Amino acid sequence: MSVPAAFPANDPHNTMRASDADRDRVAEALREAYAEGRLDVEEHNERLDRTYQAKTLGELTPLLSDLPQRHTHTASPVPGPGGPIPTMPAEYAPGSSVTAVFAEQKRGGRWLVPSQTTAAAIFGQVTIDLREAVLTQREVVIVANAVFGSIEIKVPHGVVVRDEGTAVFGSRSGSDRNAAGDVPITPDSPVVVLRGIALFGEVSVRYPKPKKLGKFLGR
Structure with missing residues (x-):
């Protein structure tokens, strides 16, 4: 057969x-x-x-x-x-942007992550969820500008996040925490480079919590 x-x-x-x-x-x-x-x-x-x-x-x-x-x-x-x-991801052109001005915007689910994405939260909130996304190349850039707002980037285990951004009376956190989880980090592991500025705002990276009862209780 x-x-x-x-x-x-x-x-x-x-x-x-x-x-x-x-x-x-x-x-x-x-x-x-x-x-x-x-x-x-x-x-x-x-x-x-x-x-x-x-x-x-x-x-x-x-x-x-x-x-x-x-x-x-x-x-x-x-x-x-x-x-x-089955289930092809949504596509976004290089240089695509997600902007929230006094609002909330999200990008997630199955989507192709272009070489560069710009996120801007101005008195608003942006969530970029990479947990089911497909990276178009091994290293992609997210320019995250949070001005009196917040940007949260959800990343699966096994993806390395390198934060090259700046914080001015703001915060940038999470890029060096729990990156591996159950997936080993290798020289070929995908890399997300964060750039931009947190001006009186917050840029944070969130990895899934440890497995419990066979499931991820991700944030």
Whole structure:
């Protein structure tokens, strides 16, 4: 018994890391296909095992590629060279910005982090969540300017944060705390460089709390 072949190795989506939600959506689509008789017991079990072992979207894609379109809709398909692929992140152009003036703004979920992002909180609050994001290159820059406001950057374990910014009657914290967690830091680990100024404001970095009962109780 075989599973459809994966996309070509040069497909850029193949290397994107899969989230638990991606795997759950594929598993649900496989259960629907099995209930309709499109997969036998052996095929369903093998594909389900591969689903929960998958680390990247490229490993998930072939598990649904020979099923009707209505099954793959649970994986939020985007057309690819061999059919739909699961849950592609939102894209933002280099130099994109997140600004909060007397307001609150957030950027999070599945998104592609460009080479540089600018965040500005002026009497407001900005949250940039990188925990499910995909970095477009190993080192990205976030210019965080907090003026009488606050900017919080949520980072997964295994990402190194290097703060090169300035604080004037403000604070910048968290970039050197608990970076590794359960993920070892290596010379190839992704790096987020923080720049900008905290002027009567706060720029903080938050890593997930230690595992408890098998789950992250992240902030």
